[in-house]
Structure formats: C-alpha cells, structure tokens
Amino acid sequence: MADEKLPVEKFPIEKKVGAYICKGCGLGERLEGAQLTMIAERDAKAHIVREHDFLCSEEGVKMIQDDIDNEGVNCVAICACSRRAKTEAFRFEGVAMSRGNLREGVIWVRPDTDEARETTEEMAADYVRMAVWETKFMSPPVGNEEAACQRDILVVGGGVSGLTAALETARAGYPVTLVEKTGQLGGKAGQAWKAVPDRAPYKDPVDTGVAELITACEADDNITIHLNATLTKTAGAPGRFEADISVESGTTVTARFGAIVQASGYEDFDANKLSGLGYGKTPDVVTQQELEALARAAGGGPIKRPSDGKEVKSVAFIQCAGQRSNKEGLLSYCSGHCCATSIKQAMYFKDQNPDIDTNVLYRDLRTPGAGGEDFYRSGQEKGVTFTKACVDGVEVAGDGLKVKFEDLILDQDSEENVDLVVLAVGQVPNSGVNIDAVPLEAEEGSEEGIEAKPAEVHVPLESILNLDYRQGPDLPQLVDGFTDSHFICFPYETRRTGIYATGPVRRPMDIISAREDATGAALKAIQAVENAAVGRAAHPRSGDLSFPQFRKEGCTQCKRCTVECPFGAINEEDGYPQFNESRCRRCGTCMGACPVRVISFENYSVDTVGQQLKNIDIPDEFDEKPRILVLACENDAYPALDMAGMNNIEYSAFARIIPVRCLGSVNLIWITDALNSGYDGIILMGCQKGENYQCHFVRGSEMAYQRMSKVDDTLQSLSLEPERVATYEVAITDIERAPQLINEMAETIERIGMSPFKF
Amino acid sequence: MSDMGSVAIEKYRNNNYRNNFLHEVEAHVEGGEWVKMCMQCGVCAGSCPLGPHWAHPPQEIFMMIRAGKREEVLTSDSMWMCTSCYNCIVRCPRGLPITHIMHGLAHYAHRLGLAPEKQPTREFAKLFWDNITKNGRANELKMGLSLYFKDGFGSGVKEAMKNKALGQAMMKTKRMNPMEFFGGHGVKDKSGLHAMLAKAREIEDAKFEQGK
Structure with a gap:
C-alpha cells in the first residue's frame, strides 16, 4: 500500500518525519494514543513519534522544536486539532508541516459511546496516516526568487478617486505617477457646482473639495502628473510592472511600478436613448451633469433654462431615468448617488428662491450614507416636493414642458407643467475592453447578453491599461461592465493581482464613497508592493510563500493552465507556460487543470493530496x-x-x-x-x-x-x-x-x- | 363663512404639484407645516384602527395636499374619521403630529364651509359645541335628545324609544336627571362666558384672515 519512493528532486535533503500526537482536549481519553503511535511508526513510517498531553503548550511546542533542532526533523506531522486552530503555537520555520485533525474532525463529530469507539479509532488512525504522508511529500516554501520591489505606484485616472488614491499613497511615502486622459484633473466631480454634504449637519450642499484635492496633488513632491496621457502598454507583475505612458508631448515615457490603481471612473448613461423623456427634443430636458453646468453658470444666482434663458420657476427631477429597468438597452442597476444628487440640485433652486417649485419624481428614494436621511429631511424642510411616481413621458407644451406620470401614492395619472426637467441618468463604468466578450463567450453561444453590452453602453472600447497579458488588455468584468472583485470579502481586489480598481469603475458611487474607496485601494496597492518585495501572496492566502512550479519535460503545451488561471498569472513562452509568481494567488487552479500533472507547489501538490487518499485504510x-x-x-x-x-x-x-x-x-x-x-x-x-x-x-x-x-x-x-x-x-x-x-x-x-x- | 372660503381659493389658485395648496395648509391648518415632512412610508395608514373606513389614509391626504388637490382634500370626510387614538403619532418615524393635522384639516374645512354636510362626526361636534356653550356646562340629557332628533321628529322618537330601558335605568340610579330638560345647570356668569367666546372667535377670525 505505502509508496516508499520519496520525492527527492524538489527537496534534496533527506526527509525525516516527526509525528506528534496530542492527548489534550479530550483526545487522550477518547483515543488510544499507543495505537496511534504504532500506526504513525509502522504504517506511515514516521521516524520519530511522540505523544504529549498538551501539545500546543510551551512545553509541547518546545518538544517539537527540539526535535527539529537536534534530531534533524524536517517534516512535522501534528496530529491534534484542525489546521485552522493553534496556528500561532504551531509555527516552525524551515520545515514542512501537516496537521491531522483529530479534534474537530474526529472526536468532536463522533459520539462517545462503546459502539462508536471502533469506527472513531479507525477515523483517527487514518488522519494520522494522512498527516504523515502529506508532510512527507511537502517541502517548506522558499519564496519567490523573482521578488522585486518597485515602490512607485501608478494611478490611472485623475478624478476624485484617482486624486485621492494618489494623495493617500504619496502621504504614506510612496512615489506616485498619475495618468489622466484629459487635459484637466478633477473628473466629473470637478465639474459639479456643489457636492452632497459629507458631515453634520447634512443640511446644505457643500463645496466639492476637488480644487483643494488638485492643489494638494500638484503640490506634492511625491506625485508626478501626466495630463492628456494614456497607457499604451502595461507589462509585468506586482513589484515589477512596466508601463509605457504616452504623454502630452507625443513621446512615450516608460516607467516601472510596483502596483497600479485604476480609477478610470464612469460615463453618464447616454440620455439620447431616453427620447421618451424628452431628451434631445428640447434643450430644457437636461441630465444631472448638465444641470451642474447650468448651476455653475448661474454661480448662485437664478438658474436659467437653456432654450431661452428664462429663469427657471419650476423644475421636475426624474429619478431612475434609464436605470433600474429590465428593458433592453437600459441599465438594470441603481447608481446609488442620484437621489441625493437630485435633492442637492433641488436645493440649488430652493436656496436661491424658495418660491421655485421643485418636484422630485422618484420610484424609491434611496439616500445611502451616514447623512443621507438627514439630507433628505433637509430637502423636505426646504420645501422640495417628493412624489412617488412612475413617469410616462415628457412633452413640449406651450412655453414649457409637460411631465406626465402616474402618482403611485394617489394611484392616478397626473401631470405637471414645468420649465425644466432634470434626468437622473446612471453611471456606466469606464472599464475598457470586455475581455471575456470576445472569444470565450462566443463559444458558449446563447449568452448574447455579455457580448451585446459594450455596444449598448456606448463607452469607448479603447483599452484603459493595455495590459500585455495573454488573457486580454484590461481587467475582467463581473456584471454590467464593472470590474471584477470578490464583492464581499475582497472588494478592492481585481482578478489581476497588484492592480486595484477603485471608484465608479468598480461599482456606482458618489464623491464621498469614492474618496473612501480610493483610500482603501491606495492601501491595498501599498500592501501589494510590500508583498511583492518579499514574494508573498496577496489575499486570500496572504503571506503564502509557495508558488506553482512545473516540470517542463512533462508539459504537453495544452495551455489549459494559462486559460483556466482566474488571475491571468500565466503567460506563454515558446508554447510553455510562463508563471508570473507575483501575479499568482496560489489557488492551484492550474494544478487542477493540468492533465499531465506537472504543476505543483512546494507544500501542495498532486502528491500531497494523492498520497493522503492512497494511504487511507x-x-x-x-x-x-x-x-x-x-x-x-x-x-x-x-x-x-x-x-x-x-x-x-x-x-x-x-x-x-x-x-x-x-x-x-x-x-x-x-x-x-x-x-x-x-x-x-x-x-x-x-x-x-x-x-x-x-x-x-x-x-x-x-x-x-x-x-x-x-x-x-x-x-x-x-x-x-x-x-x-x-x-x-x-x-x-x-x-x-x-x-x-x-x-x-x-x-x-x-x-x-x-x-x-x-x- | 363660505365667502371666506372663496377668498382663500382666490389666494391659493389650484395648480398641479405646485406648492400653493401646501402653503395654504401651512398657513391655516394646525400642524400644517409638518405636511411636507411626510416620507410616504404608510405606517400611519397601517396603524389606524379605522384605516379601512377612510377614503384616504393620512399619508395619502398629505400627498394630495402636495399635489395641490384642494377641493378633494377639504371636501373629504377622511380626516373626520379620526378618533384621536394617537397610534399614528406614536409610530410616525418622522414625528408628524398626524392626529393634530387631521383635526386641523377638519376644522379648516369646516370654517371654509367645505366640509361634508351630513358627516356624523362633524354633526356631533356642532351639536356638542352648541350644547356646551349655551350654559357653560354639558347638558347630557339634551345632548342625547338632540342626537336622537337630528334627523327629524319621527326618527327621533324611534331612537329614543329604543333606548328607553337604558334611560330609565340611568334615572333610577341617579345618573341622569329628567329635570335637566328644563334649562339645566350652568356656570354662574353665562353672559360673561358668551362675551368671552365671542371675543375668542373675533381673534381667531382675524388670525384666519391673515393666516394663523
């Protein structure tokens, strides 16, 4: 049954296995220690087997450490509790270690009865065998030799998210290069007249703070800003990204970066698709962004409507315009910020002249964030009317506009004549090329949704990052064009290690959330730089020093590993996989994919699991x-x-x-x-x-x-x-x-x- | 009083979803300034023990005010259905004094002469007011009788006979004095009371003219 051959090629020194059997936590009472010792010695052929009453105690740990130091034990099998428990105690440098789960996996899931005793003993015996055999086929990870430490961080996008990320990174002491596509910093928020308040008393619109942000970035010696610049090529891996930046003068600057923050923001949903709401038919139907321009032009005075310059006396805000819809070509999601934005914009009118009628036509009013509800209340106090309604359409009527809607509270068709209509159109992420849409989805056929989307949302399909990755030039997207992330556990992470998406490119958000978000992404970028410097994995196996290796002579060049790697870590070189260890998240998907089983990690391989299952009795x-x-x-x-x-x-x-x-x-x-x-x-x-x-x-x-x-x-x-x-x-x-x-x-x-x- | 109604109508010309009627309510109705703060959650409607009997629950009344539906609101009998149980006030997440606003609206509609004529709550209120202001004390016997006879003599006799046993029992236990029928007890200075009430009305009318 037992395969005597030990894998010598990876761990050339002679293996000496120490198995340690704990008798604490009731293990001693429930299990026959002597029996387990015999199994570890005879069946699994551990060189040293010791029992201890309390293995995770100082004394128990010392016993193991002494064996490592004096007896030359380099493979440790700890047969005690789950590998998730006592990780602090059982931490030995330079040796391979496995854990036999006798506590959570055996005695705690079995009844303490005479009938159950025999099968429980067998269970424990198998876990001892498994632990010993696993460790025999492991070697301690030596770390990624390609580790590189480039501390510079590249920020793509000069809006609120990008500026915040740049500033936070620079203040933490890391040099930043900021690349902005347009000739101006500040992005969409920079064009706004005022912002939704971010602190108590949450009553009035406040300054956007973008000007201060720009000044602070421009003044910071740690920040280099390139305006009218794009990325023409991004290659490498965390700690050693190499980016070609096409700058204003027409030349290309090549620079090395440790990590990248992508804050490429959003575009407004194309309101021309909302002709039913009057957009395009009359200049007096505007988007929220366009109203900001009108408010800036008014500069605190009366806001004038675009068609004839008449002072606006009545205005209707139509929420969820082209959003939260299941109709084709419209957005299915809520952009989150629009309700508060409309309240803010209604205040532009009310604060200037309380007699102006402002009506917000909403389906569901959502004002997320700490001050959202207070701000809504402040809007009500200022006399903004809120009407739960389903808008049927906007028509030009005489001198103004007629908004037709169904009042959902009064349950009747209604209409209102107004001077100006403002549409709350949604945010469409500016995430570049949908790399999954091209070959992968086409194969699957019927799913036309993903392929159809880029055409629908009218975002220029130019690549943002121009990644020199086999898997495509941009970050993979999850739904609706937003960049991918594990939304619950690792919101900033993308599927390209070391590249962090932040701001509305990741999910719809307002200025307040974008600033928070960008700060988080900046910290993640710094973490990525530091991890790359020592060859450590990023989440979720943070700190893992192992990385995949492959036996080139066995490889059949089938390319499954390069295709299946969720993180684009594997490129190709002469048909063979080329691992970029720093991009790797150590999941082992490549190992699972390999039909000829040539991929392995030092401490996790086809053998470490295969030997366990083969040696179960x-x-x-x-x-x-x-x-x-x-x-x-x-x-x-x-x-x-x-x-x-x-x-x-x-x-x-x-x-x-x-x-x-x-x-x-x-x-x-x-x-x-x-x-x-x-x-x-x-x-x-x-x-x-x-x-x-x-x-x-x-x-x-x-x-x-x-x-x-x-x-x-x-x-x-x-x-x-x-x-x-x-x-x-x-x-x-x-x-x-x-x-x-x-x-x-x-x-x-x-x-x-x-x-x-x-x- | 109905001419006052037309004056107010002139002042607050009806217009859809403009704040004219809302401003009128804010100016003339007790608690009217709270109407704009309703966030349409519907907790009041769900809490009202008489909810199923209203044409419009409170939150709908508030929306009608904001939508400028002046006629519909003021001629509605909804706010007259309020029994002042205060459930809505207790539960309103926005702290609107809903009971007070309902009474304020009813009162305002009554003053304008727009309130529904045969609305029983309104009729009872009128009878009670006349009864108590006459002598400064409630005359329970007359109150009961005036309620029985509010729809005419025939139905009044019928109603009275229906409650004969109750009336006799009350008399036997000295809970009701039949002599109250002839004038009844009252306050010491009746004319003083009447002068006071007249003055109060004068002040209130003046206030009403300019908005409260």
Missing part, C-alpha cells in the same frame, strides 16, 4: 465499512465542517476529509485514484459559482464543476453508479448542511452498495 467489501472521500475548500467548506465539530454535530465515521486550497485545484487524477482504490463515495465541497460567486479565487469552483461534469465518463468506464461522486456548493455558514451532505452520501452508499474496487 480501505476495509474490504465484507466489513460493511465504506469510505467517503471529502475534498473540501479550505476557505468555506472546511471551516464549516470544523464548526460542525465545535457544535458537536455528528457525521458519518466513514468520511475522510482533505482540505483543498480551492475546488479549482482538484485534479481529476485524485477522483480516478480514489475510485480505483475502492472509495465508495466522493464529495466535493466548494463555494458558490456563477454571477454571484463566493469562490475566493473567483472561478475555481466553476472550473471544478466543469471538470466534474466530465467525471461521469470515468465512472462509466469503471461501471460505477454516478451517485458515487457529488459536487456541492457549501457556504461557511452551512454548519448543519455540510455534515448532512456527508450523511446523505453514507445513506446513498448503503442503498447502492459498496464499491467493487476494493482489494
């Missing part, structure tokens, strides 16, 4: 003891199972759980090997996939699903029932469901019988 068919292999995502499913243990939720003693970095790293060979070695059932637990994905590596779980859809062939060729392999989406909160899934598989096996592949 499989009782023969007549023992009535099936074995269920559970490959659980370490981010969500594994913690959920740990928590099930903490809550003493029992599950089948036949399950053997192996954490994986991401379901995307699951190589089909593990499934084939498991089926061949006589496992009766296999469960894969990953995160939610699709548009509202929860996968920490964005596309890992989706890749796993795609691969697993092909596992049926394997099952058929082995004449096995398809129920034996199941893939589930498990969230970290599925504390009761995850054990239930395991129990269901146990029931299924009871129903369909044991696997015939036992030897």
Whole structure:
C-alpha cells in the first residue's frame, strides 16, 4: 500500500518525519494514543513519534522544536486539532508541516459511546496516516526568487478617486505617477457646482473639495502628473510592472511600478436613448451633469433654462431615468448617488428662491450614507416636493414642458407643467475592453447578453491599461461592465493581482464613497508592493510563500493552465507556460487543470493530496465499512465542517476529509485514484459559482464543476453508479448542511452498495 | 363663512404639484407645516384602527395636499374619521403630529364651509359645541335628545324609544336627571362666558384672515 519512493528532486535533503500526537482536549481519553503511535511508526513510517498531553503548550511546542533542532526533523506531522486552530503555537520555520485533525474532525463529530469507539479509532488512525504522508511529500516554501520591489505606484485616472488614491499613497511615502486622459484633473466631480454634504449637519450642499484635492496633488513632491496621457502598454507583475505612458508631448515615457490603481471612473448613461423623456427634443430636458453646468453658470444666482434663458420657476427631477429597468438597452442597476444628487440640485433652486417649485419624481428614494436621511429631511424642510411616481413621458407644451406620470401614492395619472426637467441618468463604468466578450463567450453561444453590452453602453472600447497579458488588455468584468472583485470579502481586489480598481469603475458611487474607496485601494496597492518585495501572496492566502512550479519535460503545451488561471498569472513562452509568481494567488487552479500533472507547489501538490487518499485504510467489501472521500475548500467548506465539530454535530465515521486550497485545484487524477482504490463515495465541497460567486479565487469552483461534469465518463468506464461522486456548493455558514451532505452520501452508499474496487 | 372660503381659493389658485395648496395648509391648518415632512412610508395608514373606513389614509391626504388637490382634500370626510387614538403619532418615524393635522384639516374645512354636510362626526361636534356653550356646562340629557332628533321628529322618537330601558335605568340610579330638560345647570356668569367666546372667535377670525 505505502509508496516508499520519496520525492527527492524538489527537496534534496533527506526527509525525516516527526509525528506528534496530542492527548489534550479530550483526545487522550477518547483515543488510544499507543495505537496511534504504532500506526504513525509502522504504517506511515514516521521516524520519530511522540505523544504529549498538551501539545500546543510551551512545553509541547518546545518538544517539537527540539526535535527539529537536534534530531534533524524536517517534516512535522501534528496530529491534534484542525489546521485552522493553534496556528500561532504551531509555527516552525524551515520545515514542512501537516496537521491531522483529530479534534474537530474526529472526536468532536463522533459520539462517545462503546459502539462508536471502533469506527472513531479507525477515523483517527487514518488522519494520522494522512498527516504523515502529506508532510512527507511537502517541502517548506522558499519564496519567490523573482521578488522585486518597485515602490512607485501608478494611478490611472485623475478624478476624485484617482486624486485621492494618489494623495493617500504619496502621504504614506510612496512615489506616485498619475495618468489622466484629459487635459484637466478633477473628473466629473470637478465639474459639479456643489457636492452632497459629507458631515453634520447634512443640511446644505457643500463645496466639492476637488480644487483643494488638485492643489494638494500638484503640490506634492511625491506625485508626478501626466495630463492628456494614456497607457499604451502595461507589462509585468506586482513589484515589477512596466508601463509605457504616452504623454502630452507625443513621446512615450516608460516607467516601472510596483502596483497600479485604476480609477478610470464612469460615463453618464447616454440620455439620447431616453427620447421618451424628452431628451434631445428640447434643450430644457437636461441630465444631472448638465444641470451642474447650468448651476455653475448661474454661480448662485437664478438658474436659467437653456432654450431661452428664462429663469427657471419650476423644475421636475426624474429619478431612475434609464436605470433600474429590465428593458433592453437600459441599465438594470441603481447608481446609488442620484437621489441625493437630485435633492442637492433641488436645493440649488430652493436656496436661491424658495418660491421655485421643485418636484422630485422618484420610484424609491434611496439616500445611502451616514447623512443621507438627514439630507433628505433637509430637502423636505426646504420645501422640495417628493412624489412617488412612475413617469410616462415628457412633452413640449406651450412655453414649457409637460411631465406626465402616474402618482403611485394617489394611484392616478397626473401631470405637471414645468420649465425644466432634470434626468437622473446612471453611471456606466469606464472599464475598457470586455475581455471575456470576445472569444470565450462566443463559444458558449446563447449568452448574447455579455457580448451585446459594450455596444449598448456606448463607452469607448479603447483599452484603459493595455495590459500585455495573454488573457486580454484590461481587467475582467463581473456584471454590467464593472470590474471584477470578490464583492464581499475582497472588494478592492481585481482578478489581476497588484492592480486595484477603485471608484465608479468598480461599482456606482458618489464623491464621498469614492474618496473612501480610493483610500482603501491606495492601501491595498501599498500592501501589494510590500508583498511583492518579499514574494508573498496577496489575499486570500496572504503571506503564502509557495508558488506553482512545473516540470517542463512533462508539459504537453495544452495551455489549459494559462486559460483556466482566474488571475491571468500565466503567460506563454515558446508554447510553455510562463508563471508570473507575483501575479499568482496560489489557488492551484492550474494544478487542477493540468492533465499531465506537472504543476505543483512546494507544500501542495498532486502528491500531497494523492498520497493522503492512497494511504487511507480501505476495509474490504465484507466489513460493511465504506469510505467517503471529502475534498473540501479550505476557505468555506472546511471551516464549516470544523464548526460542525465545535457544535458537536455528528457525521458519518466513514468520511475522510482533505482540505483543498480551492475546488479549482482538484485534479481529476485524485477522483480516478480514489475510485480505483475502492472509495465508495466522493464529495466535493466548494463555494458558490456563477454571477454571484463566493469562490475566493473567483472561478475555481466553476472550473471544478466543469471538470466534474466530465467525471461521469470515468465512472462509466469503471461501471460505477454516478451517485458515487457529488459536487456541492457549501457556504461557511452551512454548519448543519455540510455534515448532512456527508450523511446523505453514507445513506446513498448503503442503498447502492459498496464499491467493487476494493482489494 | 363660505365667502371666506372663496377668498382663500382666490389666494391659493389650484395648480398641479405646485406648492400653493401646501402653503395654504401651512398657513391655516394646525400642524400644517409638518405636511411636507411626510416620507410616504404608510405606517400611519397601517396603524389606524379605522384605516379601512377612510377614503384616504393620512399619508395619502398629505400627498394630495402636495399635489395641490384642494377641493378633494377639504371636501373629504377622511380626516373626520379620526378618533384621536394617537397610534399614528406614536409610530410616525418622522414625528408628524398626524392626529393634530387631521383635526386641523377638519376644522379648516369646516370654517371654509367645505366640509361634508351630513358627516356624523362633524354633526356631533356642532351639536356638542352648541350644547356646551349655551350654559357653560354639558347638558347630557339634551345632548342625547338632540342626537336622537337630528334627523327629524319621527326618527327621533324611534331612537329614543329604543333606548328607553337604558334611560330609565340611568334615572333610577341617579345618573341622569329628567329635570335637566328644563334649562339645566350652568356656570354662574353665562353672559360673561358668551362675551368671552365671542371675543375668542373675533381673534381667531382675524388670525384666519391673515393666516394663523
């Protein structure tokens, strides 16, 4: 059963395995320590095996450290609690370490009864075997040799987000280069007359603060500003980006950067598509942005309407113009800022002359942010009328405009004659080329939505970053053209490590949110620079020093790794993959993709998992003891199972759980090997996939699903029932469901019988 | 009083979704300045025990005011349905004194002569006012009788006979004095009271002319 060959090529020194079995936390009372010691010694062939009553104590840790120092132990297998527990105590430099989960994974999920004792012991024995075999095939990560430290940070876009990011970065002591496409800093907000207040008492419109921001950036010695400049090429990786900046004079400046902040902002939704609301038919129907220009022209005096210069005496604001709609060609989402913006703009009129009638026609009034509600109330106090209405259309009527709408409170068709109509059109992200729209989606066919979008939203399809990446010139987009990010856990991260999207390019937002957002992105960029300098991974495996390596002689140049990498970390060089370690997030999706299994990490490889599942003891068919292999995502499913243990939720003693970095790293060979070695059932637990994905590596779980859809062939060729392999989406909160899934598989096996592949 | 109504109409010319009527309400109705603060959440409508019996719940009345629907609001019987339970005031997230505004609107409509003629709450209020201001004390016997006979003699006798047993029981336990029918008890200085009320009305009318 045991494969005696140790992988020598990666970790040339002789391996000496120390297995340490803890007897604390009730382990000593529930499990036969002597039995486990014997298994570690005889079955798993650990060189040194020691028991301890309290392994994570100072004394216990010292015992291990002494073995490392004096006995030459370089592979440590700690058979105690979950790998998620006591990470502070069990931290040993320069050695490979694995953890056998005897506490959360065994005694806490099994009843303390005489009948259960035998199967619980078997479970513990297997976890000891797994820990020892795993560590034998691991080597301590040495860190990325290509680590580079370029401290300069590139900010793309000179609006509020870009300026804030530049200023915050510069103030933290990092040199910044800011590239602005137009000839002027300040962006959209710079053209506004006033801004929604960002502090108490939230009563009146305030200065935008953009002028001060520009002055501060211009005065900062750490900030270099290029106006009328674009990026013509961006190559490299975090810590060593190389950007060609085409500057005003027509020449190209090439500079090196550690990280990039993309604050390319938004464009207004094209109001010409809203002809039903009168836009384009008369100049007296304007967008919010255009009203800002009218207000600036008025400079605090009476605002005049564009058609004839008459002072506006009545104005209607139409909210959600072309937004929150399921009609084709309109925006499906809410842009968030428009309600507060309309209240602010109504105040432009009311503050100047309280007799001007201002009517805000809204469907749902939303004023997010700390002061939103106060600002709304202030608008009401100033006499702005708010009407919950569904606007049917705007017509030119006599001297002015007639707004026709259904009053949703009075439930009747109404109309109002006004001098000016303001449309709250939405924000369309300026995120450049939709790199997924071109070849990938075309293959899938029916999904025309993604392909149709760039045409709909009228954003120039020029690339922003012009990335010299195999995967395309810009950041991948999630929905509606907004750049991708794990919205809940890592909002700033994009799928291109070291490049952070901020401001309305990431999600619709106002000035206040953009400033906060940009500050966050600046800090993330700094973190990326520092991580790159020491070869550390960014989230979610922050601090991980391992990185993928591949055996070139085995590679068949199939390119699956380069295509499937969610982060565009792998380029091609002469047909072979070229890993950009600093771009890598260490998910192992490439490892899972590789059909010839030549990709591995020092501490995570096809072998570290493969050896675990091969060395689990499989009782023969007549023992009535099936074995269920559970490959659980370490981010969500594994913690959920740990928590099930903490809550003493029992599950089948036949399950053997192996954490994986991401379901995307699951190589089909593990499934084939498991089926061949006589496992009766296999469960894969990953995160939610699709548009509202929860996968920490964005596309890992989706890749796993795609691969697993092909596992049926394997099952058929082995004449096995398809129920034996199941893939589930498990969230970290599925504390009761995850054990239930395991129990269901146990029931299924009871129903369909044991696997015939036992030897 | 109805001429005063037309004066006000002239002053606050009706116009859709212009703030004219809102300004009128703010100037003349108790609590009227709060109307603009309603955010249309509908908690008042949901809290009102008489909710199903109103043509327009409070939040709708407020929207009608903002939409300039003067006639509809002032001739409506909705605000007359308020029983002053104060549920809406307690629950209004914006702190609007809704009960007071309802009474203010009813009062204002009454003064303008626009309130619905046969609205029972209004009729009861009128009878009660006449009853109590006559002697300065409530004459319960006469109050009851005037309510019975408000729709004419025939129905009055019928109503009175229906409550015969109750009336007799009240008399037996000395809860009601039949002698009250002849004049009844009152305050010491009736003419002084009447002069006071006349003066109060004069002041209020003057206030009404210029807005409260």
